[in-house]
Amino acid sequence: MGDHEGHGVDFEKKADQKLSGWGLFGNKYEEAADLLDRAGSFFKLAKNWSRAAAVYKKIADCHLQGDNKHDAASAYVEAANCYKKFSLQDAAQALNSAVNLFQEISRLNMAARYSKDIGEIYLQEQDLENAAVYLNRAADLFDSEGQSSQANSMTQKIAEIYAQLEKYQKATELFEEIARKSINNNLLKYGVRGTLLNAGICQLCRGDVVAINNSLERYQDIDPTFSGTREYKLLADLAASTDEGDVGKFTDAVKEFDSMTRLDPWKTTLLLKAKNELKKKEEDEDDLT
């Protein structure tokens, strides 16, 4: 372990000497980057992640001096992988630098991939606002590269985040957009009813009964088979119970659906919010009478 560390330090010193030298023949930045790369490998073997990350950032600087943006971006990615071991914030910053460089050299696919990674890091850190920003960026990049299924899955995540942030209108619009895109795809059309259920749940959380009923009609236009599904039945029952202000009926409808298909945590959270709102209304009405 100490041996690896020692080798790493040696290579880093050699690289520093190269950088401080004249470099008459050959490119000193290129040679220094090679030496630093070997140093980074040794630091990784020694599990000294902070030192390895610092070295990879140095490599990125060397490549930028030599106007080699692709290798600089790759070095930032390596630095981010090291940072992930001990500091997710620094990892996100390093990946952001990589994404910017990949965009500059028109490697949009790579930029999209790493934007997605940044979004997932922020999700892990439970920073939903930033997660939405980077996942949005990833979705746009995937879309511009014609990778519709990847773009769809990003948009789905963004919509879920918006719903968690109580931006229900935006979330509903995104879910409906996904459904419209998916209905024409042979493989994606089977997931449409789930997406429409998500959109309907977001509408429920807004508590506008008229909007919910209008949405149900609109969803049948998007997918003509939707009215025969359990998802439609659930939404219709929930809309009716919301209209009547009947918490018991609401719970029964959810229970019936859950007995067949277990609700995931996201749906559970939103349905619970809707249920609590309904309870509050019921209590307010009781107070008035």
Place this chain on the structure above:
Amino acid sequence: MEASSWDAVRKQARRLEAQLDDQMIAYRKLVSMKSDGSEDNIESDIERSLKQLQQVNSQMQTWVSSGGSEVLSHTLTRHMEILQDLTQEFYRLRSSLRAKQQHTSLLDLRDFDRAKFDVEEPSDSADQVLLREQAAIGRSTGQMDNVISQAQATLGSLMTQRSTFGGITTKISNVSSQLPTINHVLSSIRRKKSMDTIILSLVASVCTFLIFIYWLSK
């Protein structure tokens, strides 16, 4: 003096880590069992400990940045790793517990007893049972049709993929046949580059030498 202060901070970090380990074990047990409302206390304790550990790590960070040795840097990285692992584990357990609680809360039984209502309902006739069964079979058939059509769509996609891969295979074999040539060209370029460097350095040194001789002969 400095060493003792570093040792004190590190000892504090290790104490907090041990404390957090114990708290996490208790919290993990609580998550796996039915929650009884005591989780809020443990959660706030863990959050407090994590904040303290974060502060201690920041203190260690200032030590290292003000000219600490390699060993100190390595130690700090290890402590930061531990903090991150504990934080992630806590977030995971907490979200799992929240999901469980919310699910229970959402599917809560109504306050009034349903049993008394069931008594008043007449028992189903044989016809109704058969009708219900027929409806269930109809629904199952519909579901199976859905699954079959989905499988057919998948099959179509896979067949398209197979033809694509067939095309790729031939392209790759073409490329692999050209690879030795490319490799040869690259090594030639590398040789040429090193030769250029050598020649350039020789020319430069000869010129310098000649200038030096000219300067001496003057």
